[in-house]
Amino acid sequence: MMSKPSILDARAFDALVVGAGFAGSVCARELADAGWRVLVVDARPHIGGNAFDTRDAAGLLIHPYGPHIFHTNGKRIFEYLSRFTHWRFYEHRVLAQVDGALYPIPINRTTINRLYGLNLDEAGVEAFLAARRTQRLPARTSEDVVLNSVGHDLCEKFFRGYTRKQWGLDLSELAAGVAARIPTRCNDDDRYFTDDFQFMPAEGYTRMFERMLDHPNIEVRTGVRFQRDHTLPPRRKTIYTGPIDAYFDYCYGKLPYRSLRFEHEHLPDVETFQPTGTVNYPNDHAYTRITEFKHLTGERAPGTSIVREYPSAEGDPFYPIPRPENEALYQRYKALAEQLPDVCFVGRLAQYRYYNMDQVVGAALALCNRLLDRQREHTA
Known part of the structure; x- marks a missing residue:
C-alpha cells in the first residue's frame, strides 16, 4: 500500500520557489533581497539544477549532468552573477x-x-x-x-x-x-562562442549557487518533490521552474523532451585525453561528444576525468524538442498557466524553451522585476 505524499506547507513564506537551478535561485535571491521570506524546494538532493558540479572520487571537479559553459553578451547578467562568484577566463573550443x-x-x-x-x-x-x-x-x-x-x-x-x-x-x-545556433565562419576563429563574456565560475557553479541562496530570508529544502495538490501555498507567489506539463498532471499529454545519459570515467594514467574541452562525434559511436573537465576548470592534477554523452528518449527532461506540434501543445499549457495569478512559470522546462544559462538568468530577473514593480505600485 502506497503512503500518501507528505504535505508541503509554505504558508509561513511569501514565496515558494520550486527548483534550485538558475531560474529558481535567481528568483529566490531577488525576492529575498526585497524583503520576501522565500522557501526553495528541489526534488534532487542538491542545489544548482543541471549546472550542479562536484568532485569525483579522484578529486577533480566535474559536471555530473554534462558540461556547462557560461557565455553571454549581457553585461547586466554577467555583473549580476559576479556578486556570487569570481571568474576564470575560458573560451570553449x-x-x-x-x-x-x-x-x-x-x-x-x-x-x-x-x-x-x-x-x-x-x-x-x-x-x-x-x-x-x-x-x-x-x-x-x-x-x-x-x-x-x-x-x-x-x-x-x-x-x-x-x-x-x-x-x-x-x-x-x-x-x-x-x-x-551554430554559425559558419570564413576566418580562423575556432572559438565555439563569440560572446563578450566567456568565463567559468572560479570555484565552480555549486559554490556560486550556495552564495546566491545564502540569505537570512531564504530557506532551502532539497529532496522535496513538489506536488500541487499536496502543497499549502505561500502568502504571495509560487514560482515554478519544473516541467509545465507536469504541473498540470499532463492533462493534455506529455511535452516531448530529449534526455541524456552520462558515462563518466576517470583516467588515472592520462594527463590529457583530448586537445580541446569537447570533441564531437557526428558519425561514429553511439555518443555525441566527449568532454574533458580539466580544460574547463583549469585544474592541474594527475589523471583526467571525462564524460561521454548518450542522447536518449527516456530520462530526465533536458532539451525541449522544437517542432511546430510541440509548440502548439506548449501553448495549450501556457494558456492554463495564465489562468493562475498566484503562480509564475519561468525557466527552460517551465517555458519549454531551449534557453542558455544566461537567458534563464535574464528571464528570472525580468520576472522578479515585474513582481516587485507591482508590489511597489500597490504600496505607493
Whole structure:
C-alpha cells in the first residue's frame, strides 16, 4: 500500500520557489533581497539544477549532468552573477571527428582547408561555400538552414548524423532555430562562442549557487518533490521552474523532451585525453561528444576525468524538442498557466524553451522585476 505524499506547507513564506537551478535561485535571491521570506524546494538532493558540479572520487571537479559553459553578451547578467562568484577566463573550443581526423567546429577556414586539402583565404572560403550552398527559402527546417549555409557535403559530414543522434530526428524534421545556433565562419576563429563574456565560475557553479541562496530570508529544502495538490501555498507567489506539463498532471499529454545519459570515467594514467574541452562525434559511436573537465576548470592534477554523452528518449527532461506540434501543445499549457495569478512559470522546462544559462538568468530577473514593480505600485 502506497503512503500518501507528505504535505508541503509554505504558508509561513511569501514565496515558494520550486527548483534550485538558475531560474529558481535567481528568483529566490531577488525576492529575498526585497524583503520576501522565500522557501526553495528541489526534488534532487542538491542545489544548482543541471549546472550542479562536484568532485569525483579522484578529486577533480566535474559536471555530473554534462558540461556547462557560461557565455553571454549581457553585461547586466554577467555583473549580476559576479556578486556570487569570481571568474576564470575560458573560451570553449570544440573539434569534430570526421573520417578519423579532427576539425574545428563551428566550420571555419581551417576546417575547409584541412578537410579538402586547400589553401584558401577568407574570400576564397566564402566563394567555396557560396558555390556549394543549396538555396532553401524560406528556411523552415534545420536542414534548410544547413544547406543554405554549407551545402550537402558538409551537411552530411558534420550535421546530419549528429542531429539524428542528439534529437532522434532528421534535420528535415527539426525547426530552423536549432541549426541556426551554430554559425559558419570564413576566418580562423575556432572559438565555439563569440560572446563578450566567456568565463567559468572560479570555484565552480555549486559554490556560486550556495552564495546566491545564502540569505537570512531564504530557506532551502532539497529532496522535496513538489506536488500541487499536496502543497499549502505561500502568502504571495509560487514560482515554478519544473516541467509545465507536469504541473498540470499532463492533462493534455506529455511535452516531448530529449534526455541524456552520462558515462563518466576517470583516467588515472592520462594527463590529457583530448586537445580541446569537447570533441564531437557526428558519425561514429553511439555518443555525441566527449568532454574533458580539466580544460574547463583549469585544474592541474594527475589523471583526467571525462564524460561521454548518450542522447536518449527516456530520462530526465533536458532539451525541449522544437517542432511546430510541440509548440502548439506548449501553448495549450501556457494558456492554463495564465489562468493562475498566484503562480509564475519561468525557466527552460517551465517555458519549454531551449534557453542558455544566461537567458534563464535574464528571464528570472525580468520576472522578479515585474513582481516587485507591482508590489511597489500597490504600496505607493
